[in-house]
Amino acid sequence: MTQIILGSQSPRRKELLKGAGFDFEIFSPEMDESFDDDMDVYKVPAYLAEKKGDLVYEKFGSDKIIITADTVVILENEIIGKPTDFKDAKQILQKLSGKMHEVVTGVCMQFNGKKMVFSDTTKVYFEALSQKEIDYFVDNYKPLDKAGAYAIQEWIGYIGVRRIEGCFFNVMGLPIPLVYKKLKEWSEV
């Protein structure tokens, strides 16, 4: 079986790729995650996934399967990044409260001279959250490493996400059914 390199430190991505039955190694290079302000926000995650994919390719070349990904939260055509501190996390959740936002994951997959870049979008509908709920979540779950200051598989998802449209796993950081389908074409499963 061809060796797979996952270019991500995200524990959720590791869990999803492992859960789909794949063995892999991790190599996640440091990268400047800036992008042009003029860029269509929906194209940003694919752009960043490909940029990271190119860095991993420089190290491993084309005889291994390389998977990189980037996930963003988009609210009203604006990217909501990772919170800078607890106060910012609470403000982000206040913005998301009672509204629909989109989670877009861009994926870059490379193998044997081929490169595929694609994105998957999931709509997430949040209940109206009280200040008490937001404070409780941020103080206890400290979501500073998460785009949009939440994880759907944690307390705030259980109580607050009443509806999604699209791939659930995509919200966790990787549209694993799509990735699996591509991997099947490239590798004995």
Place this chain on the structure above:
Amino acid sequence: MTQIILGSQSPRRKELLKGAGFDFEIFSPEMDESFDDDMDVYKVPAYLAEKKGDLVYEKFGSDKIIITADTVVILENEIIGKPTDFKDAKQILQKLSGKMHEVVTGVCMQFNGKKMVFSDTTKVYFEALSQKEIDYFVDNYKPLDKAGAYAIQEWIGYIGVRRIEGCFFNVMGLPIPLVYKKLKEWSEV
């Protein structure tokens, strides 16, 4: 805080209620799960949840919050039950392959003389599954205790469920955001 009784042995329901921050006890009476063939299939889970709720109520009365639930898989207006054996599990997954089905969870909540019965429906879109994938899943995950012969949070979900519309947790067996909202009205959270 008012004591909560969960009338279910399902490990997924326990995980969801616990994940939403509630402490509870389990009491799950044996029950005849038959229903009238003429009944609208979408009404069956609420009917069974209420029937079980009434049994739990007989034991505990109205000073505790009682939560019971029943989940069914509906494909083309027909209830797909739990598989009778591995062969049946494989046949069920062949039926679900490449199609949309609905997961309906009926919930009955009782407290202090009040009773609420409601349902939540989630549409689940399965990729086309190969015979090899179906065999691998059934042989390794042995999904005999699961309606529709699958769990969305297991391998077959990771590779096969490309889209859902509705509550993800509902597919796992309990629409926890809805249950949380009702519990907040009844109990200090």
